[in-house]
Amino acid sequence: MPVGLGPLPTLNPVPGFRLGIASAGIKRPGRKDVVIMEAAEGSTIAGVFTTNAFCAAPVTLCKKHLEHAPRYLLVNTGNANAGTGKPGMQAAVRTCGELARMVNVQPEQVLPFSTGVIGELLPADKIISVLPQALSNLSESNWADAAAGIMTTDTVPKGASRQVTIDGQTVTVTGISKGAGMIRPNMATMLGYIATDAKVAQPVLQQLVREAADLSFNRITIDGDTSTNDSCMLIATGKAAITEITEAGSAAYQQLADVVKSVMLELAQAIVRDGEGATKFVTIKVNGGGNRDECLDVAYAVAHSPLIKTALFASDPNWGRILAAVGYAGVPELDVEKIDVYLDEVCIAQHGGRAASYTEEQGARVMAQEEITIRIELGRGDYSETLWTTDLSHEYVRINAEYRT
Amino acid sequence: MPVGLGPLPTLNPVPGFRLGIASAGIKRPGRKDVVIMEAAEGSTIAGVFTTNAFCAAPVTLCKKHLEHAPRYLLVNTGNANAGTGKPGMQAAVRTCGELARMVNVQPEQVLPFSTGVIGELLPADKIISVLPQALSNLSESNWADAAAGIMTTDTVPKGASRQVTIDGQTVTVTGISKGAGMIRPNMATMLGYIATDAKVAQPVLQQLVREAADLSFNRITIDGDTSTNDSCMLIATGKAAITEITEAGSAAYQQLADVVKSVMLELAQAIVRDGEGATKFVTIKVNGGGNRDECLDVAYAVAHSPLIKTALFASDPNWGRILAAVGYAGVPELDVEKIDVYLDEVCIAQHGGRAASYTEEQGARVMAQEEITIRIELGRGDYSETLWTTDLSHEYVRINAEYRT
Numbered sequence: 060m061p062v063g064l065g066p067l068p069t070l071n072p073v074p075g076f077r078l079g080i081a082s083a084g085i086k087r088p089g090r091k092d093v094v095i096m097e098a099a100e101g102s103t104i105a106g107v108f109t110t111n112a113f114c115a116a117p118v119t120l121c122k123k124h125l126e127h128a129p130r131y132l133l134v135n136t137g138n139a140n141a142g143t144g145k146p147g148m149q150a151a152v153r154t155c156g157e158l159a160r161m162v163n164v165q166p167e168q169v170l171p172f173s174t175g176v177i178g179e180l181l182p183a184d185k186i187i188s189v190l191p192q193a194l195s196n197l198s199e200s201n202w203a204d205a206a207a208g209i210m211t212t213d214t215v216p217k218g219a220s221r222q223v224t225i226d227g228q229t230v231t232v233t234g235i236s237k238g239a240g241m242i243r244p245n246m247a248t249m250l251g252y253i254a255t256d257a258k259v260a261q262p263v264l265q266q267l268v269r270e271a272a273d274l275s276f277n278r279i280t281i282d283g284d285t286s287t288n289d290s291c292m293l294i295a296t297g298k299a300a301i302t303e304i305t306e307a308g309s310a311a312y313q314q315l316a317d318v319v320k321s322v323m324l325e326l327a328q329a330i331v332r333d334g335e336g337a338t339k340f341v342t343i344k345v346n347g348g349g350n351r352d353e354c355l356d357v358a359y360a361v362a363h364s365p366l367i368k369t370a371l372f373a374s375d376p377n378w379g380r381i382l383a384a385v386g387y388a389g390v391p392e393l394d395v396e397k398i399d400v401y402l403d404e405v406c407i408a409q410h411g412g413r414a415a416s417y418t419e420e421q422g423a424r425v426m427a428q429e430e431i432t433i434r435i436e437l438g439r440g441d442y443s444e445t446l447w448t449t450d451l452s453h454e455y456v457r458i459n460a461e462y463r464t
Numbered sequence: 465m466p467v468g469l470g471p472l473p474t475l476n477p478v479p480g481f482r483l484g485i486a487s488a489g490i491k492r493p494g495r496k497d498v499v500i501m502e503a504a505e506g507s508t509i510a511g512v513f514t515t516n517a518f519c520a521a522p523v524t525l526c527k528k529h530l531e532h533a534p535r536y537l538l539v540n541t542g543n544a545n546a547g548t549g550k551p552g553m554q555a556a557v558r559t560c561g562e563l564a565r566m567v568n569v570q571p572e573q574v575l576p577f578s579t580g581v582i583g584e585l586l587p588a589d590k591i592i593s594v595l596p597q598a599l600s601n602l603s604e605s606n607w608a609d610a611a612a613g614i615m616t617t618d619t620v621p622k623g624a625s626r627q628v629t630i631d632g633q634t635v636t637v638t639g640i641s642k643g644a645g646m647i648r649p650n651m652a653t654m655l656g657y658i659a660t661d662a663k664v665a666q667p668v669l670q671q672l673v674r675e676a677a678d679l680s681f682n683r684i685t686i687d688g689d690t691s692t693n694d695s696c697m698l699i700a701t702g703k704a705a706i707t708e709i710t711e712a713g714s715a716a717y718q719q720l721a722d723v724v725k726s727v728m729l730e731l732a733q734a735i736v737r738d739g740e741g742a743t744k745f746v747t748i749k750v751n752g753g754g755n756r757d758e759c760l761d762v763a764y765a766v767a768h769s770p771l772i773k774t775a776l777f778a779s780d781p782n783w784g785r786i787l788a789a790v791g792y793a794g795v796p797e798l799d800v801e802k803i804d805v806y807l808d809e810v811c812i813a814q815h816g817g818r819a820a821s822y823t824e825e826q827g828a829r830v831m832a833q834e835e836i837t838i839r840i841e842l843g844r845g846d847y848s849e850t851l852w853t854t855d856l857s858h859e860y861v862r863i864n865a866e867y868r869t
Contacts, residue, residue, distance in 0.1 A: 112798040113791030142787045144817030177784020178818050287788050366864055373865035379582025382547045383692050386518030393517040412549030413583050453861050460778035
C-alpha cells in the first residue's frame with residue numbers, strides 16, 4: 060500500500076488537451092498500456108529528460124521532435140525500448156510515423172515515450188494496431204484512465220490538479236506521473252505529463268519545467284538507479300483567455316509557476332509514496348551546508364544507505380548509521396563536532412555524538428510513524444536541500460527479484 | 465552460508481606474534497568478544513584506516529599510538545565506540561591504559577580497535593575485567609580462536625596464511641579479518657590483522673599495507689556503507705632470520721609483498737563471500753577506461769545498484785539494468801556505442817545494445833552460478849579496475865532490519 064496516498068484526486072480537464080487509452084497487450088494481455096495525448100494546435104511543449112548516457116531510443120527521438128511544434132504524445136508501457144540499438148530507433152520512428160499519418164501531422168510532431176523492461180525490441184506492430192482505438196476515445200476527461208495507462212510497477216495511479224486565477228481567468232494545471240523503481244535524479248526520472256491551458260512561450264515553458272523538476276522530480280530517490288527513459292513534459296495549450304506569458308519574471312509567470320511546482324511536487328512525492336516495497340515516506344532535510352552540492356551529497360548518502368533504509372523499514376532509531384553516512388558523504392573537511400541530527404523534532408545527535416537529552420523511546424516513537432523527517436544540521440553555511448525517499452523492505456527485494464518472471 | 469568459502473585454512477603461527485581471547489559479554493553473554501595481540505619487542509606495525517569523517521574514538525587513538533612503537537593490539541566486538549564523543553574517547557584511553565599497566569608498557573604502545581553497534585558507550589569495565597583472562601592464554605597458535613573472537617555479523621571466521629622463502633629462510637604471513645556489512649572502501653573497511661615474521665622498516669611496511677589494501681580491502685563493497693571504525697594492520701615481528709627490508713624496490717620486498725597481497729586479497733574476498741545475506745560472489749571488471757577513476761565509477765555504480773543486486777539474487781540476466789548503471793555512472797562523454805558487456809564469457813551487450821549472438825539461455829546459465837564475473841569494456845583507453853561484491857537478498861534486509869533486536 061502506498062504510504063499516505065489516498066485515492067486519485069479530481070483531475071480537472073485542461074481545455075485543449077485530450078487523452079486516449081488503449082490496450083496493446085505488450086507485457087500483459089488486457090492491460091491498458093498505450094496512451095495518446097493530443098495538444099491543440101498552437102500549444103507549446105517543453106520537457107526534461109534522463110541524464111543516463113544509455114538513454115532510450117524514444118528519449119533521443121523525443122528531444123529531436125521537441126523542436127518541431129509537436130502536437131501528439133505517444134506513450135507505451137511494458138517495454139522501454141532502451142539498449143535496443145538501431146532496430147529500437149527504427150521501431151520508435153515507425154510508431155511516430157504511423158500515428159502522424161492517422162492524425163495528419165508530420166512524424167516530427169509526435170513525441171514518443173516508452174517505459175518497462177530494458178533491452179527487448181519494441182513490439183511496434185502491437186502498438187500501431189491499437190492506435191485507432193486510443194484515438195477513438197480521445198477526451199479531455201480521460202486523465203484518470205491515462206494515469207492508469209502509464210503505470211508499470213506502480214500500485215496506484217498518480218495525479219494532481221490545481222486551479223489558479225490569472226488575469227481574472229481560471230487557469231488549470233493537471234498532471235499525471237508514473238514510477239516506482241529505478242528512481243533517482245539527476246532528471247525527471249519517471250514519466251510525468253503536466254498540462255495547462257495557460258498560454259506560455261516555449262522558452263519560458265522550458266525554463267519553468269526545468270525549475271519545477273529541480274524542486275520535485277529531481278529531489279526524489281528510491282533506489283539510486285537513474286533510469287534510461289524517463290521524461291517529464293509540460294504542455295501549455297493556450298486555451299485560457301489570458302495574455303501569453305513571455306517573461307519568466309512576470310507576475311503571471313510566478314502565479315503559474317507556483318501552481319505547476321505544487322502539482323509536480325505532489326506528483327513526485329506520490330512516486331516516492333508508491334516506491335517499490337515502501338512502508339515509509341522519508342523527508343531528508345540538510346541545513347547549514349556551505350553550498351548546494353554538499354547538502355545534496357549528504358542527503359543522497361543518507362537516502363541511499365541500505366543500512367539506514369533497512370533501519371527505517373524496521374522502525375529502528377539506529378542513528379549511528381545516519382552519522383556514518385554523513386561521515387562518508389565526501390564533504391571536505393567536515394567538522395563532525397558541528398553536526399546535529401534530528402528525527403522530526405527529536406534531537407538524536409548533537410555535536411557529532413548522541414544527544415544528552417536523547418532517549419531510545421523518543422527515537423522509537425518517531426521511527427514508528429509512516430512519515431519521518433531526518434534533519435541534518437551541518438553548521439557550515441546557509442544552504443539547504445530537501446529530498447524524499449523510502450525505506451528498503453523485503454518487498455523491494457521481492458519485486459525486483461521477480462520483475463521479469 | 466558463505467559463497468564458496470570452505471572451513472578456515474591452516475593458519476601458520478608467526479614467530480613473535482601471540483594472540484589471546486576472552487569473553488566479556490559485551491553484546492551477548494559467553495561470546496568471545498575481546499582479543500589481545502602481542503607483537504614481540506622490535507616489531508614494526510603499519511595500518512590503514514577508515515576515511516569516514518565520523519571515525520570512531522579507537523581509530524583516532526590508534527592513529528596516534530601508531531607512532532609510539534606499539535606492542536599490543538586490543539580488539540573488542542559488540543560495540544563500535546563511535547559517535548560517543550568525549551566519554552567514548554575516555555573509555556578507549558582507559559582500556560589501553562589498563563592493558564598497558566598489566567603488561568608493563570606505555571599506554572601509547574597499545575592500539576585499540578572496536579567494532580559493533582555505533583553510538584553506545586563502550587563498556588570499558590567489562591573489557592578491562594577480562595584482560596587478565598585474554599593475557600593468560602596468549603599463544604602463537606591462537607589465530608583460529610582470534611578469527612572467531614573478532615566476528616560480528618560474520619557467519620564464519622576468516623583467515624589466510626602463506627609461506628615464502630626469502631634469503632633461504634621460510635617467512636610466514638598469516639592474517640584474519642572480519643566484516644560482513646557496512647563494507648565499502650575507500651579504506652580497509654573492516655578489521656584485518658596480518659602478521660609476518662619478516663623484518664621490515666616501518667615506513668616500508670606502511671607503504672606495503674597501503675598498496676596491498678588498495679588491491680584488496682579497498683576493492684570490495686557489499687552495501688556501499690563506509691564504516692566508522694575499520695582498520696587493517698600489518699605487523700612485522702622480525703623473528704625470521706632474514707635481512708631487514710628497508711627498500712620498497714628490493715627483491716625481498718617484492719617477494720614479501722606478493723605474499724602479503726595474496727593473503728589480504730583472500731581475506732578481503734572472504735568478507736564478500738560472507739557478505740550479509742550474500743548468495744553470489746560477483747567480480748566486476750571494468751576494462752578500457754580512460755583513467756582509473758572512471759573505471760571505478762562504473763564498477764561501483766554496477767556494484768551498488770539495488771536493481772542489479774536483486775537481479776543477481778534472482779539469477780535473472782537482466783542485462784538492461786547493467787547498461788543503465790553504466791549509463792548513469794557519470795563518465796563524461798560516454799560513447800555508448802563502444803560499450804560491450806560480458807557475463808563470464810557470454811557477450812550480452814555489444815556496441816551498447818543487446819548482442820546479436822546473445823540468447824537468454826546463455827545469460828541464465830551464467831547467472832545461475834554462485835560466482836559470476838560481470839565484465840564491462842568501455843573502449844576509451846587502457847585502464848582496468850576490478851572489484852568484488854555480492855547480491856542483495858531478502859536475508860540482507862532481514863539481518864539489517866533486526867540488527868539491534
